[in-house]
Amino acid sequence: MTRMSVLPPLHVVATERVTPRMQRVTLGGSHAEVLAGLETIPPAAHVRLLFAEPGAPVVLPEPGPTGLTWPDDDSRPYARSMTVRALDRDRGEMAIDIALHGDSAAGRWATAARPGDPAGIVGPGGGWTPPADADEVLLAGDETALPAIAALLEWLPRHTPVRAAVEVEDAADEQELARPVRWVHRAAGGSLLDVVRARPVPDGAAAWVAGEGHVVKAIREDLRIAQGLARSHCHAIRYWTRGRSHEDSDRTFGAARAEAARRGITLVTTQDVHEMSYELMTGGFPLPTA
Ligand SMILES: Cc1cc2nc3c(=O)[nH]c(=O)nc-3n(C[C@H](O)[C@H](O)[C@H](O)COP(=O)(O)OP(=O)(O)OC[C@H]3O[C@@H](n4cnc5c(N)ncnc54)[C@H](O)[C@@H]3O)c2cc1C
Known part of the structure; x- marks a missing residue:
């Protein structure tokens, strides 16, 4: 197992309500130089965001050869996988977009976060770029995948044909992105699976899919079994499970x-x-x- 990197303590430097159900939290602060010095990361890379109840300190884990050693359960922070929406090396800042979906730990923290609040980061890691022989790309996901899809749309070469579909609650959740996106509105009965099924991917395409586990599983089965997409060209990952x-x-x-x-x-x-x-x-x- 590779040694996981635990960044030194960071702080919230800004927050912004991007859309009614998406809160951006930007981290930096006294150890901003660590973010400034991070190696180039691929689009859709993710971190473990560590945070505590509002006002409480964040106790960081120790990295070790077999994973992380956490503090005792009482002081253990929340740990949530989140995508690096943007990394600004000049300012030493990392922006994370957190989907708000009711009274959850991440949502409570993100909406209450104020400049100076402590946070921790494990990572970054992962990320995705299409296989070199892919001549078209399908991106599909829900609001938890939206930060990754937004970053991928900024990264993908202009000459690569891209089809992107994002399922959100309604039109208020739509964002201005680098390329056009097919917005699927749950409130109006729209379904990501139906949209992916309706237009099969052509030969030579690659797909990146993320979102709710059962939906991702159904889309993955459709892409792999019904549409015949090779495993190497179908990256479909559960981001959360109902x-x-x-x-x-x-x-x-x-x-x-x-x-x-x-x-x-x-x-x-x-x-x-x-x-x-x-x-x-x-x-x-x-x-x-x-
Ligand atoms: C690699 C990776 C990258 C991710 N990137 C992001 C990101 O950039 N932004 C982001 O917002 N999320 C992202 N996620 C998903 C996020 O980690 C989960 O949604 C996480 O469960 C949120 O934590 P929470 O405290 O809000 O809810 P939890 O305490 O984990 O769950 C509480 C309840 O809420 C439900 N729930 C969780 N997420 C949602 C949701 N989105 N909509 C409706 N119900 C939900 C759960 O099923 C559970 O019943 C990512 C996940 C992975 C694996």
């Missing part, structure tokens, strides 16, 4: 790793871990291996 908190999902991943080890299966990529955890949750579904 009815399960982030802590619940982390436990599923742990169980998936343990079950894979028991069966002698080697999990290499994040996608492998996700597929195994889907299998545990759903009793398995067949996927072509190519």
Whole structure:
């Protein structure tokens, strides 16, 4: 396992309500030079955002060869996977867009956050760029995937044809992005799966999909099995699961790793871990291996 990087303590430097249900929190502060010095990260890279209840300090974990060592449970901060929406090296600032969906830990923190509030970052890691031979790209996701889709749309070369679909509650959640996007409104009965199914991807395309677990699973099955997209060209990742908190999902991943080890299966990529955890949750579904 690679050693995970825990950045030194950071602070909120600004907040902004991007749309009624999306709060941007920008981190920087006394250790801004660490953000300024980060290596180039691919679009859609993510971090573990560490935060506490409003007003409380954030105790950071220690990195180690087998993962992170956390403080005791009483002082352990919330840890939520979030996308790096933007990294401004000149200012030493990282912007994170947090979807607001009712009374959740991340939403409470993001809406209450004020300049000077403490926060921690583990990472960044991950990110996605299409395979070199992909001659068209499909991007699909919900509001949790919107920061990644926005970053990908800024990154992808202008000559690469891109089809992007984003499911949000309604028109108030739409954002100005680098390229046109098909906005799917849940409130009006729209469904991301229907939109992806309605227009199959052409041969040679690559897809990046993220959002709610059951929706991602259905889209992945459609792309891989019905549309015949190769595994190498279909990056479909669960960002959250209805009815399960982030802590619940982390436990599923742990169980998936343990079950894979028991069966002698080697999990290499994040996608492998996700597929195994889907299998545990759903009793398995067949996927072509190519
Ligand atoms: C790699 C990666 C990158 C991500 N990037 C982002 C990002 O940039 N911005 C972002 O907002 N999210 C992002 N997410 C998703 C985010 O980590 C989860 O949505 C997380 O559960 C939010 O934490 P919470 O405290 O709001 O809710 P939790 O305490 O984890 O969950 C509480 C309840 O809310 C439900 N829930 C969680 N998220 C949503 C939602 N979006 N809509 C409706 N119900 C929900 C859960 O099912 C649960 O029932 C990312 C996830 C991954 C894996």
